[in-house]
Amino acid sequence: MSEQNSDLLERVLMAHGGLERWNSFSIVRASIVTGGSLWGMKGLTQDSTPRQMTVWLHEQRSSVMPFGAPNQRTAYRPDRIAIETTDGQVVAERADPRASFHGHGESTPWDPLHRAYFNGYALWSYLNMPFLFTLPGVVVEELAPWEEGEQRWRRLRVHFPVTVATHCPVQDFYFGEDFLLRRHDYRVDVSGGLPAAQYVHDYIEAEGLRMPGKRRAYRRDANNRAIEAQLLVAIDISDLQYA
Template sequence: MALLDDVIDASGGMSRWNSLDRFTLHLSVGGTLVSSAGHAREFKDVTAEGSTRAQSVRFTGITGGEHSGSFQPDAITIEDLDGEVLRTWRNPSLAFPEAGLPALADELHLVFFCGVAIWNHLTTPFLLAHPDVVVEELTPWRENSETWRRLRAQFPAHLIMLAQEQTFYFDENALQRRMDHDLFGMKVAHFSWAHDSFGGLVVPTLRRTQTLRPDGTAIAKPVLMDVEIFDAAFE
């Protein structure tokens, strides 16, 4: 697909991506999904280490530097700084006991949600070329004075995503600027900007999640999730 090829090339190319196995990020995560439950400091100034091949992310320095948290599809764990497992959530699911924002009040839920979101963020657009992902180009979208091209992706059940169907938007430079999907009964958009190059890969260093009106335009507040990447390394 021509658009997907352009997008992958703009982000560093498939050859470079295929040569990598791991990523390390220095980042902060905020927004009402975190702060509304009294967890505003949980993901401030943390390190995220993960695999580019499998869904696996480990956060070091959460809870104000007191704990680590690990996300894998079959288990979420909270550990102390010595690596002792304090809590475990087996076979996690976005279908939390109670739908809506209060479900993220638990530290395990926060690690799960941020793990899925950060892994999705870091592996896009290369993940869209996976043979089990079905992609189709949609009609372009007018975002203020710009025209963004769009891809709709259907992800297989074996990948844990915030939603199995997502729509991606790319600017005139073929860089990702937005991604839409359903979340907790809402329509949301993740806006991405401030792209930077790290080891040959181009990554958006700022990301903001907002709810959408029926016409697809974003509602300014509340900001559900704010991600800032200070540094990134790939190997």
């Protein structure tokens, strides 16, 4: 990582609360409400019921509840996805869940375990950003600035190793003058490489750490612009709690 890249990343980490503060916690919990067109593309329905998302900060692990039934939750790790009851009984599970998406296109139907895996890695990523950029094997480089309307955003391209389960190996992140995340570009590899531009805003703060309260992911066109008429995923986050 060059000195310039390191300087931008350091400013980004500080703007979101600082790496030292983040390292002092092990879990974050939040209430999430999810919508968007992706679920219908996958043959699923998505309601507006608030759910509790629990994300571990220093291991790739997460859980959402309720899932499928009031007394059920997910248990996500990169090498295993499970749906279990609140007293720990396994309802369904799948080892090596990423392999189950092989050959999927944008409209390939998902079963509940596909959905649980997607939720698990995606929310783990979102609720650990930008601090996951410091994980072993992650490489960060600064790109040329980006003009977004009247704003000029600095950008980091982040290369994730195979040991980190996320949307795709290379993702771009855009930061405002305050060094807070504004936009996140990626391809959804588990859905045929669907290109997305996710805008984030309405920051909330807990324990001195800052996370966006709203995330809106749109299909991204060939000119790297969001197609506003195609909202893929909407996530509202509230009640952020670190422990």
